[in-house]
Amino acid sequence: MTATSPTAGGVITQLPDDYVQNPHEVHDLLRTEGPVREVRMPRGLKVWFVTRYDEVKAALTAPGISKKLVGRVRHDALAEHIVFMDPPHHTRLRKLVTKPFTTRQVEKMRPRVEEITAELIAGLHDGDVIDLLEDFAIPLPVTVICELLGIPLVHRDEFREWSNQLLNFGTEEQAQAATASMADFLHRHVRNVRAAAPDDTFFSALVHAAESGDQLTTDELVSMAFLLLVAGHETTVNLIGNAVLALLRNPDQLQILRDRPELIPASTEEFLRLEGPINIASFRYTTDPVELGGVTVPAGELLMVSLLAANRDPERFEDPDRLDVTRSAHGHVGFGHGIHFCLGAPLARLEFDVALTQLLARFPNLTLAAEPETLVWRDSTLIRGLHSLPVRLS
Numbered sequence: 466m467t468a469t470s471p472t473a474g475g476v477i478t479q480l481p482d483d484y485v486q487n488p489h490e491v492h493d494l495l496r497t498e499g500p501v502r503e504v505r506m507p508r509g510l511k512v513w514f515v516t517r518y519d520e521v522k523a524a525l526t527a528p529g530i531s532k533k534l535v536g537r538v539r540h541d542a543l544a545e546h547i548v549f550m551d552p553p554h555h556t557r558l559r560k561l562v563t564k565p566f567t568t569r570q571v572e573k574m575r576p577r578v579e580e581i582t583a584e585l586i587a588g589l590h591d592g593d594v595i596d597l598l599e600d601f602a603i604p605l606p607v608t609v610i611c612e613l614l615g616i617p618l619v620h621r622d623e624f625r626e627w628s629n630q631l632l633n634f635g636t637e638e639q640a641q642a643a644t645a646s647m648a649d650f651l652h653r654h655v656r657n658v659r660a661a662a663p664d665d666t667f668f669s670a671l672v673h674a675a676e677s678g679d680q681l682t683t684d685e686l687v688s689m690a691f692l693l694l695v696a697g698h699e700t701t702v703n704l705i706g707n708a709v710l711a712l713l714r715n716p717d718q719l720q721i722l723r724d725r726p727e728l729i730p731a732s733t734e735e736f737l738r739l740e741g742p743i744n745i746a747s748f749r750y751t752t753d754p755v756e757l758g759g760v761t762v763p764a765g766e767l768l769m770v771s772l773l774a775a776n777r778d779p780e781r782f783e784d785p786d787r788l789d790v791t792r793s794a795h796g797h798v799g800f801g802h803g804i805h806f807c808l809g810a811p812l813a814r815l816e817f818d819v820a821l822t823q824l825l826a827r828f829p830n831l832t833l834a835a836e837p838e839t840l841v842w843r844d845s846t847l848i849r850g851l852h853s854l855p856v857r858l859s
């Protein structure tokens with residue numbers, strides 16, 4: 466492939482402009498060239514790109530690598546959340562917010578998630594061609610997260626718009642305006658919930674969470690709510706979309722899940738492995754020289770840690786490009802690894818399980834309504850997801 470050359474003689478590799486349309490091919494090349502490669506991203510940013518499974522895991526836990534955002538890139542109040550923090554700040558906040566996210570707590574939401582899913586499915590009709598993302602995969606997690614945070618559904622579209630502007634690399638002005646609107650809304654919301662008596666809702670539990678006399682401040686809650694909203698808008702949707710696409714392209718695998726729907730919960734891990742919704746993990750940089758797989762990355766460098774690439778490392782997963790819904794994909798890094806491992810994993814797994822189970826049961830002859838080559842992936846190195854997924858319902 467010419468797009469990633471020149472690579473020899475220490476020349477920095479330039480990733481192709483259409484990298485997001487076919488990242489796997491690029492990752493395969495980088496992985497064979499070395500565990501960590503100095504590359505230029507399509508927009509010119511120079512980074513160190515990590516693609517092999519072992520080094521990806523090491524990069525997610527190694528000392529000398531920081532996630533602290535303050536002072537590094539665009540700074541705003543909403544960015545001061547746990548994703549962009551190091552210990553001890555991260556440890557303190559994560560401890561305070563963990564309880565409502567445990568598998569046990571989240572399982573209590575199953576009936577409501579099933580109800581929301583059933584309502585969405587009831588609105589879909591045999592014979593129609595729909596965009597599965599717009600009409601199903603987006604409204605499900607968005608409704609769930611808005612309900613969890615106690616945000617009235619009338620604000621759902623507004624939030625989606627803001628979230629899109631923040632993640633889709635809109636202009637600086639757009640991003641700032643979206644940040645300001647969101648921050649303003651969430652501040653008012655947190656103050657209202659804080660002023661009210663505690664109840665047994667998820668967000669009330671978060672707002673009133675206390676650990677050894679410690680509590681989240683209003684600013685910390687606003688950032689946390691913001692993070693949950695963005696995570697709730699941008700991740701599960703693409704797990705559903707990417708999984709349905711993979712199944713429609715692999716009818717034998719689809720048939721296995723139709724015949725044995727009890728395999729769906731466990732198959733979630735294989736979908737996260739094969740085409741999880743996060744490609745490159747969030748912002749990381751070296752504070753000291755760090756050795757990864759024999760390569761020394763100097764201090765002060767940006768690291769691109771590709772979860773997508775690690776999950777297709779042939780040294781770790783046999784025949785990694787093949788969807789096999791019966792394989793044990795245990796150990797995949799689709800939810801990250803180490804102290805920043807996805808807090809919402811139990812919720813995402815629950816939503817995915819319910820969504821796929823109901824979708825396959827209601828539409829036994831679901832088909833793709835577009836040529837696979839015409840599908841367009843979103844222009845983001847963080848999110849691995851399609852712009853739209855046209856399917857025919859039947």
Ligand code: HEM
Pocket residue numbers: 547548549559610692693694696697700701704741742743746747748772798799800801802804805806807808809810812813
């Ligand atoms: C399939 C869906 C999801 C995937 C694949 C996913 C993936 C991830 C990954 C890879 C990270 C670590 C990022 C890094 O280390 O750079 C992460 C962190 C996080 N996720 Fe998720 N996520 C999903 C859904 C959710 C949902 C539904 C929520 C909450 C509503 C959520 C909340 C969080 C939070 C709060 C963190 C930060 C944890 C920390 O920094 O300690 N995620 N997620």
